Amino acid sequence: MAPAAEEEKSIQEVLSLPILLADRVIKSAHEAESFKPENSDLARQVTHLSQLLRSAARLTTASTAVYDRPIRRLSVDLTKTLDRALNLARKCRHKKTHVLHHVLSITTSADFKKVSTLIDSSLADIKWVLSILSPDSENATINLSLPPFATTDPILAWVWPYIAAVHMGRAEAAHELAILARDNDRNKKIIVEENGVPPLLKLLKESSNLDAQKAAAAALYNLADDPCRVRVIAKALGVQIIAKALSEAPMKVQVNLVDLISRMSEMDAGLREEFGRENVTRPLVSILGMDVDLEEFKETNARKSVNSLDSLVQINNELTKKGVRRFGSGVSSRKEKEREAESPGVKLRLKISCAMALWKLARGSLSNSRKITETKALLVLAKIIEKERGELQISSLMVVMELAEVAESNADYKRACFKPHSPAAKAVLDQLLRVINEETDAPLVIPAIKAIGCLATMFPAKEKRIVERLVAQLGNTNRDVASESAKALGKFVCKENYNRVEHSKAIVEYNGVAKLMNLIKRDNRGESRLDEVVLLCNLAVNVGNSKELEEGRALSVVEGAARNAVAQNPDLREVFAKAIHKLTIYQAGGNNHGHV
Ligand SMILES: *[C@@H]1O[C@H](CO)[C@@H](O)[C@H](O)[C@H]1NC(C)=O
Numbered sequence: 001m002a003p004a005a006e007e008e009k010s011i012q013e014v015l016s017l018p019i020l021l022a023d024r025v026i027k028s029a030h031e032a033e034s035f036k037p038e039n040s041d042l043a044r045q046v047t048h049l050s051q052l053l054r055s056a057a058r059l060t061t062a063s064t065a066v067y068d069r070p071i072r073r074l075s076v077d078l079t080k081t082l083d084r085a086l087n088l089a090r091k092c093r094h095k096k097t098h099v100l101h102h103v104l105s106i107t108t109s110a111d112f113k114k115v116s117t118l119i120d121s122s123l124a125d126i127k128w129v130l131s132i133l134s135p136d137s138e139n140a141t142i143n144l145s146l147p148p149f150a151t152t153d154p155i156l157a158w159v160w161p162y163i164a165a166v167h168m169g170r171a172e173a174a175h176e177l178a179i180l181a182r183d184n185d186r187n188k189k190i191i192v193e194e195n196g197v198p199p200l201l202k203l204l205k206e207s208s209n210l211d212a213q214k215a216a217a218a219a220l221y222n223l224a225d226d227p228c229r230v231r232v233i234a235k236a237l238g239v240q241i242i243a244k245a246l247s248e249a250p251m252k253v254q255v256n257l258v259d260l261i262s263r264m265s266e267m268d269a270g271l272r273e274e275f276g277r278e279n280v281t282r283p284l285v286s287i288l289g290m291d292v293d294l295e296e297f298k299e300t301n302a303r304k305s306v307n308s309l310d311s312l313v314q315i316n317n318e319l320t321k322k323g324v325r326r327f328g329s330g331v332s333s334r335k336e337k338e339r340e341a342e343s344p345g346v347k348l349r350l351k352i353s354c355a356m357a358l359w360k361l362a363r364g365s366l367s368n369s370r371k372i373t374e375t376k377a378l379l380v381l382a383k384i385i386e387k388e389r390g391e392l393q394i395s396s397l398m399v400v401m402e403l404a405e406v407a408e409s410n411a412d413y414k415r416a417c418f419k420p421h422s423p424a425a426k427a428v429l430d431q432l433l434r435v436i437n438e439e440t441d442a443p444l445v446i447p448a449i450k451a452i453g454c455l456a457t458m459f460p461a462k463e464k465r466i467v468e469r470l471v472a473q474l475g476n477t478n479r480d481v482a483s484e485s486a487k488a489l490g491k492f493v494c495k496e497n498y499n500r501v502e503h504s505k506a507i508v509e510y511n512g513v514a515k516l517m518n519l520i521k522r523d524n525r526g527e528s529r530l531d532e533v534v535l536l537c538n539l540a541v542n543v544g545n546s547k548e549l550e551e552g553r554a555l556s557v558v559e560g561a562a563r564n565a566v567a568q569n570p571d572l573r574e575v576f577a578k579a580i581h582k583l584t585i586y587q588a589g590g591n592n593h594g595h596v
């Protein structure tokens with residue numbers, strides 16, 4: 001593929017070399033003293049070629065938007081052919097003499113034939129390229145006849161006409177590229193190498209044709225399954241263009257754009273931040289909440305939190321100004337009418353995509369999580385978790401889980417966003433607990449349990465219903481749910497948790513020890529039990545004198561697991577040592593062979 005330096009040359013510079021060479025060939029051929037008929041044919045052919053090259057130069061000067069990749073590419077071979085032609089013509093400067101003996105004469109003659117064939121191919125190639133680049137072809141069928149170079153580069157002969165047509169804003173060409181890009185990795189690679197990305201973005205940005213935008217977004221989505229290609233899209237200002245298109249496009253296009261944002265964010269953590277800086281979180285939350293009635297919250301929470309609802313209204317107003325529908329109230333606009341008219345299937349699909357995108361954007365990103373919760377997404381998410389089912393409900397839980405994970409590693413954010421008395425946080429917590437209590441599907445229950453675990457330090461000592469529900473899940477027949485509960489409970493009783501002793505007492509009170517011992521004994525999957533044994537250790541450290549621990553033979557379990565656990569994770573040495581110490585003190589009959 002062309003090196004970067006070549007790309008930097010303007011297309012006029014690229015064309016000037018073969019044009020210059022062609023003029024020299026013509027001059028030398030006219031001046032030839034031997035092989036005159038051959039030279040005269042050569043001059044004629046090259047004159048034709050030179051005219052086509054000048055047409056190409058005019059075409060590319062007329063508009064900077066012309067797709068010049070094919071010309072750049074073909075001019076490489078063309079220059080070689082013209083060099084060869086020039087050498088040949090120059091060899092004929094002198095009259096045939098005895099010096100130029102028979103054998104040489106035969107090879108020269110063969111050379112003329114060869115060069116003539118090469119130039120014929122170049123002529124056909126260039127004619128073909130001009131036909132795909134010409135503005136006259138704007139409304140014509142895309143030229144799928146095969147030029148000579150297609151025998152060596154068949155894919156290029158497929159891809160170039162489509163990219164050229166995308167340059168001209170043609171929807172069906174973007175659609176074809178989307179199909180090519182879906183097929184296989186080689187096609188994707190070539191589309192990107194042949195500069196297919198910028199015109200697709202341009203289509204997204206400038207076209208008023210809905211099908212064209214949709215096809216462009218779909219093509220970009222198909223290309224965006226590889227980190228390098230995703231960076232190519234970003235380098236061509238993709239993030240900014242996609243973000244802008246998102247807040248302006250109709251729903252049918254938004255679905256594709258949102259999926260594209262998800263995919264790009266998943267591929268590259270840097271782009272996740274870049275999308276955040278473009279504030280894509282706002283339209284995403286706004287779309288997600290388009291059918292959520294926040295008035296309900298307003299009534300229930302009117303007294304408690306005038307401020308946060310004020311800011312919600314403010315954000316809604318801002319979004320409306322930008323042409324994005326605000327959620328909750330009944331402002332009428334063109335966009336809103338269009339949305340109302342959209343089928344429930346399209347709306348649901350779009351909301352699911354938005355939840356997924358928010359989930360990807362929140363992952364591990366403090367600034368994106370902040371932006372998401374600033375828009376009062378928590379209220380929207382709580383409502384959806386309450387009212388919806390299926391993918392939308394699960395994806396919304398995943399968003400909450402990611403936000404909670406970010407909160408776990410940032411105390412400021414955790415306090416700001418999940419303080420238990422804010423209506424938004426309260427609504428979400430209520431839903432998390434409801435899911436843990438009422439739902440049975442592991443894909444729903446697990447993210448809820450994880451989220452609660454991440455927020456463990458937020459809960460006051462007297463808040464026992466959370467521990468109660470987690471303890472109940474220790475006995476869940478689904479092993480993954482039970483393990484996740486043990487892991488979450490571990491965060492309530494670890495030494496970083498100020499209320500660890502109260503929480504530990506609550507766990508004992510709700511019969512957590514027996515459930516935990518059953519769970520640990522249930523199977524022997526080794527490492528997966530670590531969270532469970534560590535939970536047991538912490539209970540021993542915090543409430544070592546409880547008779548439940550003695551009855552459950554906690555000491556022998558802790559001793560049995562200590563060696564392996566500490567070998568795997570030396571940080572655990574202290575908690576195991578303390579647990580064994582406590583249990584040995586309080587429990588008669590403990591063995592002494594398990595020192596750490
Ligand atoms: C396609 O390109 C060929 C040259 O290779 C040209 O002869 C033909 O007229 C073109 N067709 C269209 C529809 O432009």
Ligand SMILES: *[C@@H]1O[C@H](CO)[C@@H](O)[C@H](O)[C@H]1NC(C)=O
Pocket residue numbers: 135136137138139
């Ligand atoms: C292509 O069609 C559009 C609308 O049908 C027209 O405005 C435009 O002039 C046409 N272009 C050419 C080159 O014929």
Ligand SMILES: *[C@@H]1O[C@H](CO)[C@@H](O)[C@H](O)[C@H]1NC(C)=O
Pocket residue numbers: 277278279
């Ligand atoms: C994103 O929103 C922030 C805060 O409202 C604003 O300062 C910033 O300019 C916005 N960024 C873009 C790219 O619009």
